Structures are given as structure tokens and as C-alpha cells.
Amino acid sequence: MSPRYSLEPVIQESTPSIIARKLRYAIAHGAVAPGSQLGEAELARELGVSRGPLREAMQRLTQEGLLISIRNRGLFVIEMTDAEIRDMYVLRTAVESAACKMLVGAGHVASGQDLLSKVAEMENAAVTGDHAAMSDADMAFHEHLVALSGSRSLVRIHTTLMIETRMCLAVLQYSHRVTDEWIEEHRGIAEAVRGGDGLLAQSRLNDHEDNALAQLTSAPASASIDSRRTRTRTRS
Amino acid sequence: MSPRYSLEPVIQESTPSIIARKLRYAIAHGAVAPGSQLGEAELARELGVSRGPLREAMQRLTQEGLLISIRNRGLFVIEMTDAEIRDMYVLRTAVESAACKMLVGAGHVASGQDLLSKVAEMENAAVTGDHAAMSDADMAFHEHLVALSGSRSLVRIHTTLMIETRMCLAVLQYSHRVTDEWIEEHRGIAEAVRGGDGLLAQSRLNDHEDNALAQLTSAPASASIDSRRTRTRTRS
DNA sequence: CTCGTTTTAATTGTCAACAATTCTAGCTCT
DNA sequence: AGAGCTAGAATTGTTGACAATTAAAACGAG
Incomplete structure (x- = not known):
């Protein structure tokens, strides 16, 4: 990794962008509690x-849906209810499903192989029992799936959704027994893409997202999602 | 004082919101030229x-993709290329298709009737030859379709997409001969929803968006992979 | 003891001035 | 005359201070 050839662009990132990126990372990884x-x-x-x-950065995060702004009150990290998590997964499934549809027909074999390599990374993380790496590999798979579609719109929306997903994942812990079937689901999607069967990939993706959603919403350990002091006002 | 039964909330809209709304309207209706x-x-x-x-309002529009910001240069209204319009329609179709899928199964008959009333509005606009009303009714149909799904995520994304769509529509003029088949396409979608056939509604929606896209762009739409309704997995 | 009022503190919303950067125009040198 | 360089103007980026609004706490009356 010689730094000679990949010297960073001369265009310095704007200060609001830097702030927004740092805040996104902090929120996504649970450094700041929801609410x-x-x-x-x-x-x-x-x-x-x-x-x-800083206000401009907050504005961006508010627009992305990570923060909610109450006038003359302040900015708060969103607390996602089960219903909102389900709703997010509706959009996420729609985006990834559209990406799947675009993948078949244009080099789907290479794309499938590419995705299978991501599945291999998940397996490596699974055998070592590294939950963080497992989570990273899982999200990398889905991000790669959308990125391969080549659609900037889909990528942009999906990036925000993955941050919210990460935020939800940061709260709960993984259970060991689901990782195996989880890996198999990813492999199934990747193989369907490699085979060029878009409908199969979409249906498998649907099932996978439904399973993941069930883990997030109905998990018994997820009762501690809402923060300790719940003074959220429903009426704004 | 006349008694009002639906008194609107007293929360005053924030100044950036007002500015953003005005700018959105101006951009959407072509008051400010792209670029x-x-x-x-x-x-x-x-x-x-x-x-x-004002900067916060601009920040929002930039985040929504309506403006692009060049550091120390200024803000410019986006000029959408054909490729970007196509890409936008990919996302839009994904969102509306997901909305269709949610509609069936939960009061799809009432939803279908509701959508058919929107089609009737389109017909009224068509017979009077009012292109602006026609455009409004067209967009109202699609907005209503997503709103009926009840998904806040889908509605939020779709709102932005419709603004971009309106911006594109503001540039070109309608041709008379397409309005009739356009109305029929909408009616087909509504009837499929009323009948509870989600797959049929999705496929008709796909075809409709492809046609609309073809009207907007000079180049032909990218190969519509599986717009046909097919229960059996097609393997070519 | 409870309810209503008033005070107080903290927060966001807004504004005008200053600093940094970039594009353009004019000049000089080859 | 053309290319390179330098100075100017215009724009955005950033900062600090001030005003408006809100929520909570302290107080007093019933």
C-alpha cells in the first residue's frame, strides 16, 4: 500500500461534511444513545x-432522518420503534430488490462471484466468533449488492438506510445460532445473482430481510432499545 | 368565531423550511433554469x-439532490442528463412498486376505488386539454398511490422524486396523442390494485414508468428485464 | 396538599461582520 | 501574438454576539 499513487484529492472536504460524517459514525455505532x-x-x-x-451538519442528518428537530427545543437522536424499523426495512428491501433486478443481465456472473467473496468474509468472521466483523461483513454484502447496480440514486438512499440499520444493530446482541442460516441466505442470494435469476434473487432477498427484521423487532433482548429517560413528545 | 373542527397545529414553520419550500416550488416549476x-x-x-x-435551506435542497454545491463557487440548479433521469426512474419505480405490494391485502378494494377517482380527474383534465391540470392529476395519482401504502419512508423519498420529475416535466411539452394511453395505463394499475393482484399492478406500473421515461429521454430506456408478469422463473 | 402563576435558566433562531478561496482581467515576458 | 503570471473583485465559509422562545423550577393562593 504505497501512498504515492493514491494521494488524496486536493479538494478539501467542507467542514460540515466532516462534522456530519463524524456524527453519523457516532450515531451508527451507538456512541450517542437514541433519544x-x-x-x-x-x-x-x-x-x-x-x-x-455544525448547524449545517445537523441539518443534513435531520434531512437524512437520523435526527429530529424540535423548534426551540433542540435536536434529538431518533428512537426507532418496531413499526418504524419495519417501515425502514420496507424501503430497504425495495432498494435492494431493485438493485438485484439491475444486476441480472449485465455481467451477473462476475457480480455473483463478487458477492460470494463477501459471503466468504462472513464465514471467516463467523468461525472466529467476531460479532463486529460479522456485522461489518453483513453490511458490506448489502452495500456491495447495491453498489454493483451502478445506480447512484439507489446507493445514496441505501447508505442512509444502512446507517440506521447499524444503529439498530448496535443496541442488540447477536445470537450464535442464527449466523449459520444467515450466511446461507446470503449465499443463496449471491448464487441466484450469479445464475442470472433475478426473480429468485429478489424472493430470497425478501425472505432474508424478513428474517433479519424478525431478529430486530421481536427479539426478547430488544426491550432496552428506548433510552432510560423517555420524555419523547409524540405531538410536535 | 366559526367553530373549526380540524384546527391545524399552531407550530409555526421554521424559516428555513419556508425558504426551502419556496425554492423547491420555483425549481420544480422551472422558474429558475437548470444550471x-x-x-x-x-x-x-x-x-x-x-x-x-437561507444557507440551511440550500443545504436541504442540496441534500435532496436538487442543487449541487461547489466549494467557494456557489450553488447551482442540477441539470439532469438522460442517464440521471433514467436512474431517478429506477428508484421511483422501486418505491412505487413497493407501495403497490403493500396495498394489496389491506383494503385494496377501497384503495383501488380511490385511485380510480384520481384517474377520473385525469380524464377531466384531458378533455379540457389543460396540460397543467393533466400533469397535476398524473402526479397526484402517483403520490396518492404511495400515500395509501402508509409507509412514511416511501412517502418521504417519493416526495423528493416527484419534485425532480416535475422539474423535468416543466422543460418539455406534452404531446396529445399519448395522453389517452397514459390514462389507460393508470386505470390498469388502479384496477389491478382493486382486484388485489399485486404482481399485475407491479408489472403494469413497471411498463407505465418505462413509457413515461421514454417520453422524457431521447435514448431508449435500458432493457426492461422482467417487466412481464411471470410466476414461473424465466431462464434464458 | 394541589393547582395555578411567575420567574429563571437554557436552548435555539437570527443577524451582521470578517476571513479564506476562487475566477477573471490585465499585464509582462518570450 | 501567445503563454504565464499577478492583482483585483466577487463569492462563499466561518465566527461571535444578540434576540426570541421554550421548558422547568420556585413560589404563593385556595
């Missing part, structure tokens, strides 16, 4: 920037 | 607000 308030002054002081750029 | 630059100082002076709230 907690993000004070502008506090964050600005902590990050060493002024409130102007 | 033109939007100067912050000029707009702020014109709207009678400061640059702070």
Missing part, C-alpha cells in the same frame, strides 16, 4: 468548530 | 432573510 439530546453549543465546543457549520 | 447559479446574497436580499437560514 439523547445534542446541544449545539456543547457539540461545537467539543468539536472545536463554530455553531454555523 | 443557473443561486447567489446567497442575492437570494437573501430578495427573500428578506439573512444568509444563515
Whole structure:
């Protein structure tokens, strides 16, 4: 990895972008609890920037749906109810299903092989018992699936959805016994893509997302999703 | 005081929201040409607000994809190429198709009737030759289709997509001969929903979007892989 | 002891001024 | 005359301070 050839672009990332990226990472990995308030002054002081750029970054995250803004009250990290998680998965399934449909017909064999390599990474993570790596590989598979479609629209929407997914995953723990069938589901999708059978890939994808959703919503350990102090106002 | 039974919430819309809404409307209806630059100082002076709230509004539109921001250069209204329009329709079809799938099974008869009333509005607009009303009714149909699904995620994404669609429609003019078959396509979708046949509705929706896309772009739409309704897996 | 009012503190919303960067035009040198 | 360089103007990026609004706590009356 010689850094000579991959020197970073000269266009410096704008300050709001940097802030937004850091906040996204913090939210996605559970560093800030869902439902907690993000004070502008506090964050600005902590990050060493002024409130102007920080407000723009917050604006982006609000637009993406990661934060909710209550006028003259403040910004809060979203608390996703089961219904909202289900709703998110509806959109996510729609996006990934559309990606599947685009994959077949244009180099689906190479795409399938590519996805199978991601499945191999998942297996490696599974045998070592590394839950974080398992989660990363899982998300990498889905991100790669959408990226292979070549659709910028789908990728953009999907990126946001994966952040929300990660946020949900950060709360609960994996159970060991589901990883095996999970891997098999991914392999099934990848093989369907390699075989060029779009409908089969879509149906398998549907089933997979349904299973993943069931893990997130009906899991007994997911009762601690909402934060300790639940002072959320339903009426805004 | 006349008694109002549906008093609207007193929450006053934030200034950036108002600005964003006005700008969206202006962009969607072609009041500002695609590719033109939007100067912050000029707009702020014109709207009678400061640059702070205006920047937040611009930030939203940039996030939505209606503007592109070039650092230290300015903000410009997007110019959508044919490829980008096609890409947008991929996402739009995915969203509306997912909405269709949700419609069947839960009061699909009422939903179908509801959609058919929208088709009737299109017919009224067609006989009077009012192209603007025709366009409005067309978009109302699709917005209603997604709204009936009850999914907030789908509605949110779709709203942005319809603005971009409107922006594209503002540029070109309608040709008379396509309106009739256009109406029939909508009616077909509505009737499929009323009949509870989700797959038929999806396939008809696919075909309809392909046709609409062909009207917008000069190049032919990318090969519609599996727009046909097929229960058996096709293997070519 | 409870309900209503008032005060107070903290937060966001807004604004005007300053700094940094980029494009353009004019100039000089070859 | 053409290419390269330099100075100017215009724009955005950033900052700090001030105003408006809200929620909660303290207080007093019934």
C-alpha cells in the first residue's frame, strides 16, 4: 500500500461534511444513545468548530432522518420503534430488490462471484466468533449488492438506510445460532445473482430481510432499545 | 368565531423550511433554469432573510439532490442528463412498486376505488386539454398511490422524486396523442390494485414508468428485464 | 396538599461582520 | 501574438454576539 499513487484529492472536504460524517459514525455505532439530546453549543465546543457549520451538519442528518428537530427545543437522536424499523426495512428491501433486478443481465456472473467473496468474509468472521466483523461483513454484502447496480440514486438512499440499520444493530446482541442460516441466505442470494435469476434473487432477498427484521423487532433482548429517560413528545 | 373542527397545529414553520419550500416550488416549476447559479446574497436580499437560514435551506435542497454545491463557487440548479433521469426512474419505480405490494391485502378494494377517482380527474383534465391540470392529476395519482401504502419512508423519498420529475416535466411539452394511453395505463394499475393482484399492478406500473421515461429521454430506456408478469422463473 | 402563576435558566433562531478561496482581467515576458 | 503570471473583485465559509422562545423550577393562593 504505497501512498504515492493514491494521494488524496486536493479538494478539501467542507467542514460540515466532516462534522456530519463524524456524527453519523457516532450515531451508527451507538456512541450517542437514541433519544439523547445534542446541544449545539456543547457539540461545537467539543468539536472545536463554530455553531454555523455544525448547524449545517445537523441539518443534513435531520434531512437524512437520523435526527429530529424540535423548534426551540433542540435536536434529538431518533428512537426507532418496531413499526418504524419495519417501515425502514420496507424501503430497504425495495432498494435492494431493485438493485438485484439491475444486476441480472449485465455481467451477473462476475457480480455473483463478487458477492460470494463477501459471503466468504462472513464465514471467516463467523468461525472466529467476531460479532463486529460479522456485522461489518453483513453490511458490506448489502452495500456491495447495491453498489454493483451502478445506480447512484439507489446507493445514496441505501447508505442512509444502512446507517440506521447499524444503529439498530448496535443496541442488540447477536445470537450464535442464527449466523449459520444467515450466511446461507446470503449465499443463496449471491448464487441466484450469479445464475442470472433475478426473480429468485429478489424472493430470497425478501425472505432474508424478513428474517433479519424478525431478529430486530421481536427479539426478547430488544426491550432496552428506548433510552432510560423517555420524555419523547409524540405531538410536535 | 366559526367553530373549526380540524384546527391545524399552531407550530409555526421554521424559516428555513419556508425558504426551502419556496425554492423547491420555483425549481420544480422551472422558474429558475437548470444550471443557473443561486447567489446567497442575492437570494437573501430578495427573500428578506439573512444568509444563515437561507444557507440551511440550500443545504436541504442540496441534500435532496436538487442543487449541487461547489466549494467557494456557489450553488447551482442540477441539470439532469438522460442517464440521471433514467436512474431517478429506477428508484421511483422501486418505491412505487413497493407501495403497490403493500396495498394489496389491506383494503385494496377501497384503495383501488380511490385511485380510480384520481384517474377520473385525469380524464377531466384531458378533455379540457389543460396540460397543467393533466400533469397535476398524473402526479397526484402517483403520490396518492404511495400515500395509501402508509409507509412514511416511501412517502418521504417519493416526495423528493416527484419534485425532480416535475422539474423535468416543466422543460418539455406534452404531446396529445399519448395522453389517452397514459390514462389507460393508470386505470390498469388502479384496477389491478382493486382486484388485489399485486404482481399485475407491479408489472403494469413497471411498463407505465418505462413509457413515461421514454417520453422524457431521447435514448431508449435500458432493457426492461422482467417487466412481464411471470410466476414461473424465466431462464434464458 | 394541589393547582395555578411567575420567574429563571437554557436552548435555539437570527443577524451582521470578517476571513479564506476562487475566477477573471490585465499585464509582462518570450 | 501567445503563454504565464499577478492583482483585483466577487463569492462563499466561518465566527461571535444578540434576540426570541421554550421548558422547568420556585413560589404563593385556595
